[in-house]
Amino acid sequence: MTAPGREQRPVLEVVDLVKTYGEGETAVHALAGVSLTVAPGDYVAIMGSSGSGKSTLMNILGCLDVPTSGTYRLDGVDVSELNESQLALVRNRRIGFVFQSFNLIARTSALANVELPLAYAGIKPAVRRERALAALDMVGLANRADHDPNQLSGGQQQRVAVARALVSQPALLLADEPTGNLDSRSTKDVLSILDGLNAQGRTIVLITHEDEVAAHAHRTIRLVDGLIVSDVRRRDIAPVEVPA
Amino acid sequence: MSVFEIFGFALRGVAANKLRSGLTVLGILIGVAAVILLVAVGNGSAKQVEDSLAALGTNTLTVQGGRGGDTGYRTDLTLDIVKALQDRESAPDVKSVSPVVSSSQTLTFGDASYDVNSVIGTYPSYFSASNSVVASGSGFTEEDVDQAARVVVLGPTTAEELFGTVDPVGQRIGIAGQIYSVIGVLAKKGSTGFNDPDDVAIAPLPAVQRSLTGYGPVSSITVEAVNADAVAAAKAEITAILNAKMHVADGASSTPYQIRDASQLLETRTATAETFTVLLGAVAGISLVVGGIGITNIMMVSVTERTREIGIRKALGAPRRVILTQFLIEATLLSLAGGGLGVAAALIGANFEIVGIKPVVMPDSVVLALGVCVAIGLFFGSYPASRAAGLRPIDALRYE
Numbered sequence: 001m002t003a004p005g006r007e008q009r010p011v012l013e014v015v016d017l018v019k020t021y022g023e024g025e026t027a028v029h030a031l032a033g034v035s036l037t038v039a040p041g042d043y044v045a046i047m048g049s050s051g052s053g054k055s056t057l058m059n060i061l062g063c064l065d066v067p068t069s070g071t072y073r074l075d076g077v078d079v080s081e082l083n084e085s086q087l088a089l090v091r092n093r094r095i096g097f098v099f100q101s102f103n104l105i106a107r108t109s110a111l112a113n114v115e116l117p118l119a120y121a122g123i124k125p126a127v128r129r130e131r132a133l134a135a136l137d138m139v140g141l142a143n144r145a146d147h148d149p150n151q152l153s154g155g156q157q158q159r160v161a162v163a164r165a166l167v168s169q170p171a172l173l174l175a176d177e178p179t180g181n182l183d184s185r186s187t188k189d190v191l192s193i194l195d196g197l198n199a200q201g202r203t204i205v206l207i208t209h210e211d212e213v214a215a216h217a218h219r220t221i222r223l224v225d226g227l228i229v230s231d232v233r234r235r236d237i238a239p240v241e242v243p244a
Numbered sequence: 245m246s247v248f249e250i251f252g253f254a255l256r257g258v259a260a261n262k263l264r265s266g267l268t269v270l271g272i273l274i275g276v277a278a279v280i281l282l283v284a285v286g287n288g289s290a291k292q293v294e295d296s297l298a299a300l301g302t303n304t305l306t307v308q309g310g311r312g313g314d315t316g317y318r319t320d321l322t323l324d325i326v327k328a329l330q331d332r333e334s335a336p337d338v339k340s341v342s343p344v345v346s347s348s349q350t351l352t353f354g355d356a357s358y359d360v361n362s363v364i365g366t367y368p369s370y371f372s373a374s375n376s377v378v379a380s381g382s383g384f385t386e387e388d389v390d391q392a393a394r395v396v397v398l399g400p401t402t403a404e405e406l407f408g409t410v411d412p413v414g415q416r417i418g419i420a421g422q423i424y425s426v427i428g429v430l431a432k433k434g435s436t437g438f439n440d441p442d443d444v445a446i447a448p449l450p451a452v453q454r455s456l457t458g459y460g461p462v463s464s465i466t467v468e469a470v471n472a473d474a475v476a477a478a479k480a481e482i483t484a485i486l487n488a489k490m491h492v493a494d495g496a497s498s499t500p501y502q503i504r505d506a507s508q509l510l511e512t513r514t515a516t517a518e519t520f521t522v523l524l525g526a527v528a529g530i531s532l533v534v535g536g537i538g539i540t541n542i543m544m545v546s547v548t549e550r551t552r553e554i555g556i557r558k559a560l561g562a563p564r565r566v567i568l569t570q571f572l573i574e575a576t577l578l579s580l581a582g583g584g585l586g587v588a589a590a591l592i593g594a595n596f597e598i599v600g601i602k603p604v605v606m607p608d609s610v611v612l613a614l615g616v617c618v619a620i621g622l623f624f625g626s627y628p629a630s631r632a633a634g635l636r637p638i639d640a641l642r643y644e
Contacts, residue, residue, distance in 0.1 A: 059638045062559070063637075064558075064559055064636065064637040064638040064641065065636055065637075065638040066636065084564060085563050085564065085565075088558065088561050088562065088563045088564070089561065089563075090561075091558070091559060091560065091561040091637070092560065092561020092562075093561070097559055097560075099559075099641075103552075103555075103556045103559070103641070104556075105553055105556055105557075106260070106553070107260035107261060108256065108260060112256070116557070116560050116562075117560045117561055119249065119253075120557075120560060120561050120562045120563070120566065121561070125249075164560070168561075
């Protein structure tokens with residue numbers, strides 16, 4: 001999926017990923033051998049019904065969970081060989097994660113929530129604040145910086161979560177059903193932000209079971225029972241060119 | 245990431261949920277205050293017992309004559325010995341010396357008669373040595389002793405038995421056929437067991453000797469030491485004087501006298517104090533355990549409740565160390581705030597009487613209560629956090 005005539009290192013590359021829950025006869029194969037490569041600047045939607053393994057795949061891609069077997073390279077680094085603190089570093093620097101249920105920290109202002117990844121990255125408070133405000137501005141919530149999550153609507157909370165995910169300039173933005181809990185208006189807002197980010201060259205992988213959402217992506221992968229059954233690229237959109 | 249910044253996180257964490265933080269502080273406050281106050285109450289009641297024992301006269305020594313001894317000299321307790329004991333130079337720790345003769349007699353007043361436990365003939369200093377306070381009327385004086393005046397001070401039990409509701413002061417009573425004037429009545433001391441110390445009649449020594457016991461040796465000598473700590477020194481000085489007077493050889497195996505230093509009372513006091521110590525230990529132990537369980541509970545709940553938050557922080561790339569430090573600082577802040585307020589509450593509470601006892605705060609209990617409660621708070625504040633920080637982020641995020 002690389003740009004023609006150009007060698008690019010894929011942002012993520014998984015080979016034969018298997019995730020099994022339980023043991024013996026009751027074992028459930030959430031992922032039964034998934035191989036996938038995503039190039040920089042791509043916009044991928046992973047679809048599948050409930051139980052197809054898409055969330056499991058997402059959690060492994062986000063380094064929140066570990067696969068039973070298979071390899072996962074993120075930005076050329078074999079993640080399965082990293083230890084706990086190195087994984088924390090990877091989650092902090094290379095991945096931005098947007099959850100279905102927002103997962104903002106309660107009773108903490110939007111600004112402080114967005115600053116959090118930068119704080120863990122060890123960035124100075126003044127710089128941190130500036131970057132967090134810029135990220136909030138990007139999602140159109142600069143004027144809500146001092147609001148706590150419970151003072152924001154679902155769509156606003158998810159936009160704060162998107163700001164938090166992109167504030168550390170990650171190589172990969174993962175979104176696990178980012179619009180699953182939102183009304184259609186907020187869904188539009190969030191998706192247009194994601195589209196904008198992708199247009200700026202950000203690599204995005206999102207999970208959804210809604211075709212309208214998947215239509216925003218350039219490439220749609222369908223999972224059934226832990227296996228990829230289709231991998232379709234929209235014809236009208238050429239692979240994104242990204243400076244190496 | 246600097247500790248200072250993590251401290252900021254912790255402060256925000258504490259402030260973010262004021263109700264939960266407040267309850268945690270309250271739990272620790274109650275644990276610490278309860279332990280300190282309970283121990284203070286126990287300690288206060290022990291002090292009370294000690295004080296009431298001291299009221300019975302613990303700095304007095306009683307010298308009693310006895311038979312035996314290998315001296316061949318006179319070994320009776322005579323007034324000559326009393327004079328020798330009164331010598332300031334050889335017995336500097338002795339405050340007063342009171343010779344005592346006593347006998348059981350029947351007192352009569354009008355038609356009433358009463359067998360008093362003991363009629364005591366002594367010096368005025370006996371009153372203070374035996375902690376006998378004259379409640380009404382007055383005690384007798386040195387002058388009464390010189391003149392062998394027939395005056396008597398009655399114990400409250402004796403006065404009540406003999407006079408009933410009549411005011412005894414100024415009345416005349418008969419003791420073994422002799423007429424005595426009642427000049428005072430002692431205050432109640434309260435019974436200490438077998439003997440009722442309030443059942444006495446105290447009169448000047450020569451009067452009792454002349455009319456009741458004869459001018460022989462006295463039956464005992466009550467010596468008052470200058471203070472409770474000087475009792476041992478006074479005893480040594482008395483021993484030296486008596487040995488010289490009675491010509492007891494150095495290292496003799498037995499002496500013709502006995503010195504009792506209110507040892508029975510001291511033994512009681514020691515036993516009581518020991519009982520209280522055990523009781524206090526038990527009470528403090530139970531309170532600490534109960535307080536500790538309360539703190540454990542609230543700390544576990546408040547941190548476990550935040551497992552999801554820990555999951556979010558981990559997903560955002562928080563290193564385990566930073567999460568642990570944050571929760572340790574939070575637990576420290578809450579524990580110290582709770583512990584400090586608990587100590588303050590206990591110190592304020594100790595100013596009031598609790599079930600009739602004035603609590604006396606023991607510094608040890610403050611240190612112990614504070615130490616244990618803060619340690620428990622720290623442990624159970626950071627242990628669940630460490631457990632949650634050790635989880636894979638996805639497990640912490642899914643935690644319900």
